[in-house]
Amino acid sequence: MNNVEDRLPKHVAIIMDGNGRWAQKRGYQRSMGHLEGSKTLEKLGIYILKKGIDVLSVFAFSTENFKRSKEEVDYLMNLFIEMFTKKFKKLQKEGIKVVFSGRRKPLRDDVLKAMDEMEEKTKNNTKGILNICLNYGGQEELIDASCKIAEDYKNGKLDLVSLNKESFSKYLYRDLPPIDLLIRTSGELRISNFMLYQMAYSEMVFTDVYFPDFKEKEFDAALEEYYKRNRRFGGN
Ligand code: FPP
DSSP: OOOHHHHSOSEEEEEOOOHHHHHHHTTOOHHHHHHHHHHHHHHHHHHHHHTTOSEEEEEEEEGGGGGSOHHHHHHHHHHHHHIIIIITHHHHHTTOEEEEESOOTTOOHHHHHHHHHHHHHHTTOOSOEEEEEEEEOHHHHHHHHHHHHHHHHHTTOOOGGGOOHHHHHTTSSSOOOOOSEEEEOTTOOOOTTOOTTTTTTOEEEEOSSOGGGOOHHHHHHHHHHHHHOOOOTTOO
């Protein structure tokens, strides 16, 4: 049996679900759940990456989330700006590199500016990557990658026989290792158009805990569950 360090996942992804229900259960506005979720993410992100896990991807806002009320979308966008410009300074101090995945349109200019500045400020950091999926869709990512591939092929920059799993990955929003462990909080048993390509062989852990309550202890329990799994990657 390998020691725990050898088996530490390289890439963990979290579908941070249940913010709204966390708030409603307490008689608060849904926005309070998002605020509490953002505090959980800040602490948990540092905790996970400090363990030596290389990449943490989180689903912050899906392309479909634009269907929510204007009030909720506006609240979330303003919260993102607040987090990226002020609260996430701790991540910078910890040496964490922040990157974003997703489509830029139709995000507001002030949101894009906060994202760009966060990326720029942390681009030389080496103590783990926090990949924030914002205005993100897994099918959209594959469509966008296909368009870039077609463009490179048309311009003679790509030879189709050289296309394989590794080179395809370079056309995705971010060239990241495959996801080893996917966690979804709040009891829903769905993938919801999250990182479809990267998730091909990931182990999945679903928990009933709402995201704002998903703290260090809950993450360690998910990691324990992951260590129990026998990963065969299609072999036997
Ligand atoms: C899903 O819960 C959560 C979201 C759509 C937003 C996730 C955002 C955060 C955790 C805020 C902080 C993020 C960053 C990157 C600063 P839901 O609203 O769908 O919950 P429900 O299913 O209970 O309604």
